[in-house]
Amino acid sequence: MSHIENAPHPPAVFRILDLFAGPGGLDVAADVLGHQVTGIEWDKDACATRSAAGMDTFYGDVRKYSAANFPHAQVLTGGPPCQTFTVAGHGAGRRALDDVLRYIERLHAAVSMDEAEWGDISRIWREISTGLEERAAEAKKIKDEKLEVEARRSVQRKAIKKSLQERGSSQEEIKGILKALRSSRELDPEGPDLKSLKHLIEDYSALGTRLNDIKARLEELGDERTGLVLQPLWWVIERSRRPGLKPYEAVVLEQVPAVMPVWEKYAEVLATLGYRTRTQLMFTEAFGVPQTRKRAVLMARLGETDIPEVAETHKRYRPWAVPTGSSAATGQANTLPWGTEEENLHGTPKEAWVSMETALKKARGIAPRLPDRPAFTVVSNYGTGGDPGVRGQRDHDVPSATVTGKVSRNRLVHKGTDTDLPDEFGRFTPAEAGVLQTFPVAYPWSGNDQSQQIGNAVPPRLALHVLRHVLEPELTDEEARARLEQAVADLESWKPGEPVKVREYGQWEGHPLTGR
Incomplete structure (x- = not known):
């Protein structure tokens, strides 16, 4: 029987291994839920942030490590780099996506063979890896x-x-x-x-x-990073088929919507390996994130317990539906044409989406040093509608547009004008940009290119919903709501502990996941 299916009350503590861990969006969510997380990350700046935040970390390329290095990890999570597929459907992006789907089909065929030997399965992986390495060297x-x-x-x-x-x-x-x-x-x-x-x-x-x-x-x-999206699947296969190892009890992966076809192919392989799966396109503002952002999520659990859809707790933001003269700040008027979205899957009324100002005001209550601005409009650094000269705009009383690595370049102007706010108010600070991603206001952003770290991160509040949903299926709806409410409060007030030293490949001694 799976550990998950027999989880006691209070919920069990899981040992999570997070691939492509970034600055710690999923990790801080797991931390407030009470789980133990170790991340692998190859960006030194993100590692600096993780170290300052007290997040257990191994530095380096995921491809250098293997599932066998961490035999005591119970849950695998991750979000492999997405640049390869952001233009899927056109040119190189479409070809890269097709290549990955073919590789997954080869791996699926290998694990589906009756009495498949580990040597045969690993040979297929070596052939794929070698081909990708040769292409990367040529590139x-x-x-x-x-x-x-x-x-x-x-x-x-x-x-x-x-x-x-x-x-x-x-x-x-x-x-x-x-x-x-x-x-x-x-x-x-x-x-x-x-x-x-x-x-x-x-x-x-x-x-x-x-x-x-x-x-x-x-x-x-093609992009030499294409093979990175195959890594989580191989780690699951290795834990499931390599002699002497036990399967992960759960898997959670997330990325941009263009990666959804990859997750759907993954789900087919995971089903063969004994997992129940669910793929879901998630709208971050529908889970209390003060930002519109779409994420493709794959959830898998070992055993016979099905994974239902994660219930949205907040209304989606629909800017085109706001009637003239209505107050966008209520989060109500823009959803009136969609009555079916007033309740979640369990019949509970949804809350209004969270605006930038609401999130930043709450953060100022914890950290009064944050700027206290007048009503503002965010003018994006990006063009919109295919016109680089036309900048997207969002007012302070609605959710932010997707927070990207260029968030520090967005201008803040007086609402309803093109007049810049004073210099001290004219840009989001790293702490504020992190809050729009639902990081705690006290999160210790460190190293260089902090905006890129923030933009690349998993919104912790979204991760709270997904992790709780996958790892605690035994909770009733009422228990799950109470659990999330407490977790959100703990996330907002979270403070870093003592900094930790980042490990490197081979530094296994004394680590709880390595057993050495």
């Missing part, structure tokens, strides 16, 4: 070549600009010629204005042709 060579050509092209461009300046061309003329060169438009090097630059222009154009060829070769090879 690195081509990227080095690309950098060299780009550098030479930059030198040529500067030489053309200098020659045009020396011959007295106007700034407008120079700008037009350089723009044409950048866009690879045809220029007649024999023309009266450019004849003296013939060789420079021909060399520049030839380098441009070579650069396009290099880009095409890189696209054909």
